[in-house]
Amino acid sequence: MRFGVKEVAELLIGAFALAIWVYLLLFRGGFWRTRPEEPAPASVSPHAVVAVIPARDEADVIGAAVGSLLAQDLAGPFHVVVVDDHSSDGTAAVARAAAAAAGAADRLTVVAAPPMPAGWTGKLWAVRQGIAIAAAMQPEYLLLTDADIVHAPDNLRQLVARAESAAFDLVSLMVRLHCRGVWERLLVPAFVFFFFKLYPPRWVADPRRRIAAAAGGCMLLRARKLDEIGGIDSIRHEIIDDCALARRVSTVGRVWLGLADQTRSVRPYGSWRPIWDMIARCAFAQLGFSRVLLLGMALGMALTYLAPPLLLLSHNPAAMALGLAAWLGMAAAFMPILRVYRCPLPVALLLPLIALFYMSATIASAVQYWGGRGGAWKGRYQAAAG
Secondary structure, three states: OOOOHHHHHHHHHHHHHHHHHHHHHHHOOOHHHOOOOOOOOOOOOOOOEEEEEEEOOOOOOHHHHHHHHHOOOOOOOEEEEEEEOOOOOOHHHHHHHHHHHOOOHHHEEEEEOOOOOOOOOHHHHHHHHHHHHHHOOOOOEEEEEOOOEEOOOOHHHHHHHHHHHHOOOEEEEEEEOOOOOHHHHHHHHHHHHHHHHHOOHHHHOOOOOOOOOOOOOEEEEEHHHHHHOOOHHHHOOOOOHHHHHHHHHHOOOOEEEEEEEEEEEOOOOOOHHHHHHHHHHHHHHHOOOOHHHHHHHHHHHHHHHHHHHHHOOOOOHHHHHHHHHHHHHHHHHHHHHHHHOOOOHHHHHHHHHHHHHHHHHHHHHHHHHHOOOEEEEOOEEEEOOO
8 A cells, every 4th residue: 555645644643642652651750640649657756847838818718728737746846937928818817817716826927028029939039038937946847838728637747757758858749739610620630640741750759860840839848958059049030939949959859749639729720711820820931931842842742632633533544543542542641640630531531622721821821921921920920021
């Protein structure tokens, strides 16, 4: 049988797409099999920890976050510092009320962030103020967490045990994101899937690999290691601050990344738009603001996710078979995280459309950056067009 140019092109595209999924399934650190972590070996020694929460207009969620932290069963001194980053909704008062309700007002400090200087992102400037307060308490560990995270009662103890069991200097959890509505069930598991595809946890924990990442909602960090890397000041301009911190820590120590089961975000998305905005805020920064990498991302996503189902529209049986095999491979890879989030497994077949959404939001991130509106978050533009 003789093939024309079109048939040969379809076969090559199908072969490349299938090869990509064979690689991802077999040789990418088993990222797609990631599941909530088993408990770490218990640590018998007490450890002093201070939690730092940057908060800007978080009155609707911070009470639950503070209450969950003050209920931790950690052995050793524990204090919570909330940095009120120019909130206009009574965030500080809600945090104090939550501490009073927990009978632990003495273990909460609320501080107002001063005006942000040039060269900083808003969140990191607030984190810096909290760390300065924490330093006076001389903690062994800092817990950097977000105002919408409700921690399981044993979460902090487990994080410390994980760090102590294998001498990790930064341990973080991808918390369980809010996933109830239709749009959340379609888009949220894919966010976790794509994150772990970029940063397979098994590779992150392997000191032989040059890959480091963290999930910013829940990060436990040895205080002395933060001093070693030059403090938060060393990443003050970063939009994707969690992964930037992990990269810095990996130069002087070890990093671990896992998936949470009970520790969760209580911030609802409601529709597709907040998820789009979350991606558009930082995706182009992930690509180093590079046009070349943006183009490579678009072509790679198209070949990996869009080409397989589109090949089924061809009249080339061999290309159709390759496309179907690649599509089934991606669906199989997506199913474990759908199970974690208790989403219908047929959603796995929609991964090409979901990937198109994420690809479009990434392109929108670049457009915003070029328009001088990069890194938009709660009224701030954290990255100016270059």
